[in-house]
Amino acid sequence: MNKAQQNRIIVASSLFILLIAASFIFGATVFIVGLVAILTSFIVEILASKARKETFDWTTFWITPLVITLLTTPTIINQVWMIAVATAFGVFFAKSIWGGQDKNVFNPATVGLIFIALAFPIFVNSFMDPLTMIATPVTPATIFKNNPTEIYNTLSLWQLLMGRYAGGIGTTFKLGILILGGLLMVLRISDWKIPFTFLGTYFVFSLVNFAFKGFGMNSFIYATYSILLGHLLFAVMFVATDPQTAPLYTKGKIIYGVLLGFITWIIQNIWIFNPLAPNTEGIIYSVTFMNAVVGLIDVWTVPKIKNVPQIEEVLE
Numbered sequence: 031m032n033k034a035q036q037n038r039i040i041v042a043s044s045l046f047i048l049l050i051a052a053s054f055i056f057g058a059t060v061f062i063v064g065l066v067a068i069l070t071s072f073i074v075e076i077l078a079s080k081a082r083k084e085t086f087d088w089t090t091f092w093i094t095p096l097v098i099t100l101l102t103t104p105t106i107i108n109q110v111w112m113i114a115v116a117t118a119f120g121v122f123f124a125k126s127i128w129g130g131q132d133k134n135v136f137n138p139a140t141v142g143l144i145f146i147a148l149a150f151p152i153f154v155n156s157f158m159d160p161l162t163m164i165a166t167p168v169t170p171a172t173i174f175k176n177n178p179t180e181i182y183n184t185l186s187l188w189q190l191l192m193g194r195y196a197g198g199i200g201t202t203f204k205l206g207i208l209i210l211g212g213l214l215m216v217l218r219i220s221d222w223k224i225p226f227t228f229l230g231t232y233f234v235f236s237l238v239n240f241a242f243k244g245f246g247m248n249s250f251i252y253a254t255y256s257i258l259l260g261h262l263l264f265a266v267m268f269v270a271t272d273p274q275t276a277p278l279y280t281k282g283k284i285i286y287g288v289l290l291g292f293i294t295w296i297i298q299n300i301w302i303f304n305p306l307a308p309n310t311e312g313i314i315y316s317v318t319f320m321n322a323v324v325g326l327i328d329v330w331t332v333p334k335i336k337n338v339p340q341i342e343e344v345l346e
């Protein structure tokens with residue numbers, strides 16, 4: 031087993047731990063959602079590997095379906111076929127047709143999620159409150175955009191960290207996301223530069239937003255809540271850091287993280303112009319957009335090699 035395979039197993043294990051935690055928050059049905067996604071990914075991956083006449087690598091089909099599962103709503107169990115559609119679409123169109131593992135340009139999970147978000151918005155935007163087990167189209171992230179003091183007064187920082195509120199299957203348990211995401215950085219499976227520059231940029235722009243609007247609460251608390259609500263933290267730790275779709279070089283990773291933070295903030299805060307805009311999960315779109323320009327970032331940030339001898343000097 032090579033290093034890349036070991037890393038994929040560790041990442042998949044981290045995601046599965048978050049799925050187990052989600053089962054305590056939203057119920058055991060989350061395992062059914064995960065199973066459907068994993069089986070769909072396995073079928074598409076093995077058929078694609080046979081079509082390419084390659085040896086099937088059993089470590090390649092776990093991460094994408096688990097990410098898709100954790101980023102979807104618990105109520106999707108009522109339309110569980112949508113998970114199969116999202117997984118099949120993402121794995122095939124964003125991975126398999128590019129040549130398979132480590133050859134894709136776009137993150138398969140975000141591509142699959144964007145497809146079902148555009149095709150079936152009503153089902154995707156229905157969430158479950160873990161305290162009442164009642165489905166709701168409104169999450170704290172949505173309310174926070176227009177009335178942050180309401181969320182600040184009803185949800186403590188500890189409740190946000192423990193995930194006791196309506197949201198995605200695996201994106202509400204922020205404490206687990208921070209611990210596991212930090213572990214991946216310590217093990218150097220993911221690069222710390224992207225999460226730190228992303229979160230730093232988003233935090234700064236949240237402070238700017240607060241300065242212009244003013245919400246009757248501490249500016250740093252407002253910026254902290256902005257980061258902890260929604261899918262943002264999970265996607266930063268487990269999607270934006272995908273080594274295949276992220277830049278290769280240090281400067282490029284910093285530029286990538288800063289632009290991701292800025293674009294995500296723009297998408298999620300477009301309500302400056304339209305208060306009714308429901309773009310609370312802009313990171314899914316911003317990651318896909320930035321994937322498209324990673325090649326340019328790599329070209330711009332190729333390290334310069336100094337004191338390279340000329341061919342004549344070598345021949346002498």
